[in-house]
Amino acid sequence: MIQRSYQFRFYPTAVQMVLLAQCFGAARWVWNTALAWRSHCYKIAGEKVTGVDFSRELTWLKKIEAFAWLATIPSTVLTQALRDQDRAFANFFAKRARYPRFKKHREAASIRFQIDQRGVMNAYRAGEFLKLPGLGLLDVRWSRIPGGVPKMVTIRRDAAGRYFVAFMVEEAIQQAPVSTQSVGIDVGLKDVIITSAGQKSGNPRYLRRYQRRLKMAQRRLSRKQKGSNRWHRQKRRVARIHARISDSRKDFLHKQTTALVHDHGVIAIEDLCVKGLVRTRLAKSMSDAALGELRRQLEYKCQWHGRVLLVADRFAPTSKTCSSCGTVQAEMPLRIRDWTCPDCGAVHERDVNAAVNVLMFATGGRPEGHARGGRETPSAGVPVDLGKLAPDEARTKPECAGACHG
Ligand SMILES: [Zn+2]
Structure with missing residues (x-):
């Protein structure tokens, strides 16, 4: 049995796209606010506070009118954002990573959903459907059929504006002969x-073609005024080419390494x-x-x-x-x-x-x-x-x- 990760592209409906934008925004807000709070507590009082502490504050905040919007977001999204931050701090203290940074709007974003294992039959069937709390049924393109059931699902929007679901399952693999x-x-x-x-x-020719296209797109980006709407649009184009290059490269290498x-x-x-x-x-x-x-x-x-x-x-x-x-x-x-x-x-x-x-x-x-x-x-x-x-x-x-x- 091994832990195997899967990632599939999915296409959100217009309604889901709005909901996801709210979730990404809320997760980012929680991350940034908790990070500022933690840094402040540490600098001023030398106190270490954790995601659990902030989670308690959150329950309290949700009762205030100005923060009532937090209550409309699936709570697992906010909890997981805090857990991720705890892990980021653990990595920092173990000298494996830099100090956690603030997250920016317009960057690649991700949120996590804990899947309730009691109701998993109604939420997930490999290759058929995936339903998430607050979002409903997702239009997932199942390029493979995973062998197990996920406990946690990550939703990611990359810098090119594409949406993915990713999760790990435990499954048995057939070992190659000795x-x-x-x-x-x-x-x-x-x-x-x-x-x-x-x-x-060999070298797939399309990789070189994308490389040329990337160079051109980057040149165009450098001519635009930084931060302007045209600049942001061009930046997304560059990100899309980057994504295509790394996807094709990965795909090509998978075939080679498997053999x-x-x-x-x-x-x-x-x-x-x-x-x-x-x-x-x-x-x-x-x-x-x-x-x-x-x-x-x-x-x-x-x-x-x-x-x-x-x-x-x-x-x-x-x-x-x-x-x-x-x-x-x-x-x-x-x-x-x-x-x-x-x-x-x-x-x-x-x-x-x-x-x-x-x-x-x-x-x-x-x-x-x-x-x-x-x-x-x-x-x-x-x-x-x-x-x-x-x-x-x-x-x-x-x-x-x-x-x-x-
Ligand atoms: Zn020789």
Whole structure:
């Protein structure tokens, strides 16, 4: 059994859109007011107050005429906003996040609904209907049929003005068959994914087309007066293109990662920071985003199917090393796509060679210093002895301090 999250687009009716706008507004008001109150209490008296404390104030506020509108909002929406803030503060105190910020109008917004498990039969049937308190039946586009029943439903409006429902369910998954195959992955521009076995994913052409469109839309945005109506309209257009790019990229990567995880027991990828050092800006943001999403998907899919995901050292010279003899070249400019190793004469395709090296560095196939000669180098598809990889050690991910992203 695993926790699996689902997200579906839905189309609110005109009435629901108004109700949702009120809910988003109320949740934002509660968040901002509670945040100001908490910050004030802490600064003035050094007192820590919680969402529960504010929740008590809310009950009292609802009785005052000026705040009677709060009572028209489903109470679960306000309670959950306060719970979210408690979590944001917990993350802040644990040094996992920055101090919680005020929420702004016109930004992406989300609200949560607790689903009463006693009445869940009338509120939810997978693939058929979803009813929420205060909103009624939602026109959900069920692109998949979830296997379980949600306890909590999040409604999100993104910066492009689209609406989504998201929730987690507990469900059983069918594990992929055991595989002893290992694979290294390099991420590039011409092909999004190149494997150590020489497979190339290609690069969907529409991504480049959207990228061009995005550039144009951003240029137009910069010419508009900031804060004006035209500026806001253009900003939404930019957000819509951004959303389309990230959706298509995700979709494309899902197909790739599902296949990779199905066929391999050990998957090696490169750490995110490596690419950032060498690429130009547009190229960098593209391959960084792809690598980040690739890693996110591989992490949970590997966990589902009991696969080992390895991350190659950030500073490993994956492009400069000859995967046949292990010599490290002094230079390997980006324009060089194919090269012949001056030491052993092996002919390399740049990206495939890098992918083989990713696997090698990640599995520790080559010692520190990358000395020449004498050492068997595992090539693509060679089974890796899983027993030799200490899982804790293998899964250690060197975190980027942010320095290399500038
Ligand atoms: Zn060589």
